Amino acid sequence: MQANALPQRASVVIIGGGMAGLSCAAALARRGVSDVVLLEAETLAHAKASSFGETRMFREMYSDPVLCRLAQEANRLWREEETHAGEQLRDTHGLLFYGESWDEETIEGSIPGARRVMDDQGIPYEALSASAIAARFPLKPKPDFTGLFEPTAGAVRSDKVVAHWIRTARKAGHQLLEHCPVSQLDADGGGVTLSSGDHISADQLVVACGIWSQLLLAPLGLAPKLEVWPMLWAHYTVDPALASRYPQWFCFQRERGDDGGLYYGFPVLSTTADGRPRIKCGIDWSPKELRVAEPNAMVTEPPARLVELLDGFLFNELEGVQERVETVISPYSMASDVNFVLDRLTPKLSLFAGGSGQAFKFAPLIGDSLARLASGEQPAVDLTCWNHQRDAVRA
Numbered sequence: 001m002q003a004n005a006l007p008q009r010a011s012v013v014i015i016g017g018g019m020a021g022l023s024c025a026a027a028l029a030r031r032g033v034s035d036v037v038l039l040e041a042e043t044l045a046h047a048k049a050s051s052f053g054e055t056r057m058f059r060e061m062y063s064d065p066v067l068c069r070l071a072q073e074a075n076r077l078w079r080e081e082e083t084h085a086g087e088q089l090r091d092t093h094g095l096l097f098y099g100e101s102w103d104e105e106t107i108e109g110s111i112p113g114a115r116r117v118m119d120d121q122g123i124p125y126e127a128l129s130a131s132a133i134a135a136r137f138p139l140k141p142k143p144d145f146t147g148l149f150e151p152t153a154g155a156v157r158s159d160k161v162v163a164h165w166i167r168t169a170r171k172a173g174h175q176l177l178e179h180c181p182v183s184q185l186d187a188d189g190g191g192v193t194l195s196s197g198d199h200i201s202a203d204q205l206v207v208a209c210g211i212w213s214q215l216l217l218a219p220l221g222l223a224p225k226l227e228v229w230p231m232l233w234a235h236y237t238v239d240p241a242l243a244s245r246y247p248q249w250f251c252f253q254r255e256r257g258d259d260g261g262l263y264y265g266f267p268v269l270s271t272t273a274d275g276r277p278r279i280k281c282g283i284d285w286s287p288k289e290l291r292v293a294e295p296n297a298m299v300t301e302p303p304a305r306l307v308e309l310l311d312g313f314l315f316n317e318l319e320g321v322q323e324r325v326e327t328v329i330s331p332y333s334m335a336s337d338v339n340f341v342l343d344r345l346t347p348k349l350s351l352f353a354g355g356s357g358q359a360f361k362f363a364p365l366i367g368d369s370l371a372r373l374a375s376g377e378q379p380a381v382d383l384t385c386w387n388h389q390r391d392a393v394r395a
Contacts, residue, residue: 006198007175011035012374013192013202015182015216016209017044018051019158019360020352022165023367024206024374029172030084031371036174037200039192041181041212045162048300050210050330053233055266055280056360057248059095059153060123063105063113066385067339068121070365073381077364078156085164088157093267095153098133099252101146106262107284107338107356108250115148125150138242138319139249155248155266158360165367182209185216189348204374205349211295211333213353217345224341224393226354227291228298229332232306233282235272239320243268243277250284251317258305260285263313272325279321283310284357286332295331302327332357337392342366342383344373351388 012028014021017040025038045051058075062068082089101111118125128147133139141147169176181195191201207213217223238246246267253261265281272278283306292298307327314321335341335354340362344350350373352359352366359366369379 006177006194007037007200009191009201010037011202012037012204012206013200014038014206014208015192016040016207016213017176017178018049018208018210019045019162019363020208020355020366020370021206022162022169023363024208024370025169025174025176026165027367027371028374029168029174031375033371033375034173036169036172037202038169038174038176039180039182039194040176040178041209043178044166044176047328048331050332050355050357051158051162051360052330053280053328054157054159055269056156056158057095057153057264058090058156058361059150060118061095061097061109061114061125061148061150061153062117063109065117065120068117068123070362070381074362074365077368081161081164081364084168087160087164089161089164090154090156091269092152092154093248094149094151096128096133096137096147096149096247096249097252098128098139098141098147098249099145100254101252102254106252108252108262111146111148111252118148118150123150124152137247137249138245139247140317140319153248155269156360156363161363182216185220185349187220189346203348206352206370206374207349208352208370210353210355211298211331213333213351214295217351222345222349223395224335224353224388225395226341226393227293227334228295229286229291229334230299230303230329231282231284231286231332231357232302232310233280233328233330234307234310234324235278235280235326236314236324237272237276237278237322238268239322240277242320246279258287259309260287263310265318278325281310281314298331300329302329330357335393337390339392340366340386341388341393342369342386343388345388350374354393
């Protein structure tokens with residue numbers, strides 16, 4: 001971006017071109033706000049950040065009734081988003097929670113907790129035994145495993161969604177500026193200084209740059225207490241004869257030694273360049289020794305032991321898995337209660353952070369809420385559980 005092309009001011013400046021920043025820009029566009037500048041340090045939804053990739057899960061199967069209700073609201077907004085986009089942005093194929101059942105909540109909840117909430121809120125599901133799971137899917141559950149299948153869940157096609165938000169924002173006249181890192185925020189939230197030395201004034205700032213939010217907010221004394229977890233995921237080719245049978249799944253197992261026990265996977269939604277069907281699978285924990293407070297201290301190469309654990313699970317617990325063909329580390333910004341931070345920090349400054357790898361399924365709700373805050377309003381639903389003053393994120 002040439003310095004002489006940079007705007008000097010805007011009604012709203014958004015910092016971060018991932019899920020939260022782009023969904024906020026699209027929501028502002030639909031509210032008729034055209035004077036918006038979005039600043040991204042690298043490229044939009046780039047591979048080093050949390051919004052990269054082709055798929056994310058959406059579901060209502062939560063152990064927390066508040067998150068369950070917010071997921072229902074997000075799904076309502078997803079339907080509106082698809083109307084705006086004029087295309088399908090999600091694939092509904094169901095989601096299987098399966099594994100050990102014990103009354104201890106994990107990062108994704110628990111099987112017993114999810115069942116209680118779905119019973120209470122009338123969300124349809126099927127209860128499955130280990131033998132029923134093995135008969136229906138190419139999985140190898142242990143005899144004591146149980147399962148819950150939510151038929152209305154599925155996958156968000158995140159790459160399509162990002163492209164839709166970019167089109168929406170640009171059509172409204174927003175400037176989406178790549179390779180424009182921000183070095184500091186004005187003390188009163190009234191503008192930003194770029195690493196180039198240029199300054200942009202703003203009526204409202206929205207900080208939505210993931211793990212890097214901490215670096216900008218710390219000098220103002222506004223940074224919430226978060227950790228950065230490097231999270232491993234990969235693509236694996238599978239037997240074409242089984243390609244249509246893989247579910248979207250999450251496996252719950254107790255921690256054993258250095259194996260955190262929590263794994264997830266998607267059905268076949270894409271192929272390799274040479275046409276082989278592939279599934280996306282990952283680990284949903286990070287060893288304590290890899291968790292850091294400083295974003296730039298996070299490991300960026302997949303740790304060999306985590307790759308070994310993921311390979312071991314996939315090759316031993318699923319049928320037809322052939323070859324790992326892509327391995328990625330994504331940074332998760334985590335609060336101790338595994339909940340987000342979405343709040344107005346000062347009269348001119350709003351924040352989304354702490355996405356914990358779960359945020360994309362809530363994207364329309366996050367974007368709409370940030371847009372409302374930047375417009376001087378309150379979110380349309382109660383987001384008290386995401387406020388920046390709760391004990392879990394108070395530094």
